[in-house]
Amino acid sequence: MGRSVSPKRSFKPPRPSYILDEQIGFILRQVWQRHATIFAREIGINLTPTQWAALAKLNETGPCSQNLLGRLTAMDVATIKGVIDRLTARGLTETSPDPEDGRRLLVSLTRAGQQLAEKAAPNALAISRETLAPLDAKERETLIALLEKLR
Secondary structure, three states: OOOOOOOOOOOOOOOOOOOHHHOHHHHHHHHHHHHHHHHHHHOOOOOOHHHHHHHHHHHHHOOEEHHHHHHHOOOOHHHHHHHHHHHHHOOOEEEEEEOOEEEEEEEEEOHHHHHHHHHHHHHHHHHHHHHHOOOOHHHHHHHHHHHHHHO
């Protein structure tokens, strides 16, 4: 006697309340990874994004304390110290006593650091353009404005 075999019903679990692909942190990490890949390929010099941030900010502001530079570039004390130590070892930054407060050191670009910052700036702008390339002009403007609100 043969039993009839009923087709298996496919069991579909209920949709979980947390879907990773829909989470802002996960999406931002993927966008950051894409941007970091573009940065590494296009910057044209051997710099990390944090090193570039420090050079670019010093090029904007001129000499400033390491602590202020860390705040301006969103780096904690240990990170900015490591970044400046590496840039100084490469001859791109230097420290000198602050004339207004002898206990504090000012970080500044060396001539080589300034030349490198100016040479890399067009590449850095191209990196930003490529990162945002999938968006039209209005979308780019909206994205930047929304991200500024989340900062």
